[in-house]
Amino acid sequence: MPILMYHELGEVPHRLYVGLSEWEAHLDFLAREGYTTITLAQLYRHMTSGEPLPEKPVVITFDDSYASFYEHAFPRLRERGFVATLFVITDLVNHPRHVTWEQLREMAAAGIEIGAHSATHPNLREVDAGRLEQEVAGSRRALEEQLGMPILFFSYPGGSYDEKVLAAVKAAGYLGAVTVASGAATPEDDPFQWPRVTVYRGTTPEKLQALIDAALARSGG
Numbered sequence: 167m168p169i170l171m172y173h174e175l176g177e178v179p180h181r182l183y184v185g186l187s188e189w190e191a192h193l194d195f196l197a198r199e200g201y202t203t204i205t206l207a208q209l210y211r212h213m214t215s216g217e218p219l220p221e222k223p224v225v226i227t228f229d230d231s232y233a234s235f236y237e238h239a240f241p242r243l244r245e246r247g248f249v250a251t252l253f254v255i256t257d258l259v260n261h262p263r264h265v266t267w268e269q270l271r272e273m274a275a276a277g278i279e280i281g282a283h284s285a286t287h288p289n290l291r292e293v294d295a296g297r298l299e300q301e302v303a304g305s306r307r308a309l310e311e312q313l314g315m316p317i318l319f320f321s322y323p324g325g326s327y328d329e330k331v332l333a334a335v336k337a338a339g340y341l342g343a344v345t346v347a348s349g350a351a352t353p354e355d356d357p358f359q360w361p362r363v364t365v366y367r368g369t370t371p372e373k374l375q376a377l378i379d380a381a382l383a384r385s386g387g
């Protein structure tokens with residue numbers, strides 16, 4: 167099960183900024199090839215209780231909750247009937263270049279899955295126990311309070327975690343978490359360590375297909 171990872175959309179010559187037309191080409195490619203976007207909640211239910219999934223399922227995730235997700239990604243997803251998962255840095259909500267609570271409520275109501283990406287995006291391996299709780303459980307509490315819905319998934323800032331961080335994420339009540347390790351998620355994976363497929367600027371649809379195929383091959387899928 168490929169979980170695609172994006173960060174920012176826009177015309178900035180940085181590898182984590184995927185160009186808008188480039189990204190639209192990814193969406194059109196996925197639609198053309200018969201992929202169906204699903205949420206991590208669907209993936210989780212499939213892996214834990216065998217809930218059937220559509221053919222060629224794919225999860226689209228965005229980390230860091232930039233305003234560009236609301237401005238550019240959300241309308242293009244909606245046009246195509248696609249869903250995606252947005253991982254939010256809760257202390258940055260309502261800050262310049264980041265989404266607002268109002269936008270998050272609108273997107274959640276429209277079927278965008280909202281996950282937590284900590285409160286301030288620190289390296290979670292380097293913070294003390296109190297701060298770890300605040301970053302992991304606190305960001306979940308903030309989202310649940312503001313959005314009035316359960317927040318079920320977490321994305322490790324910078325992909326950084328260890329046993330202590332894993333324990334904190336489980337204790338906070340999440341059902342699973344995504345990393346930046348490369349691969350496709352399989353039922354054998356720990357749901358708190360689902361790998362993803364990082365998509366960089368300059369990725370053509372053909373390259374995207376190759377990335378997905380490589381991830382599936384590595385995961386034996």
Ligand SMILES: [Zn+2]
Pocket residue numbers: 229230283287323324
């Ligand atoms: Zn991040």
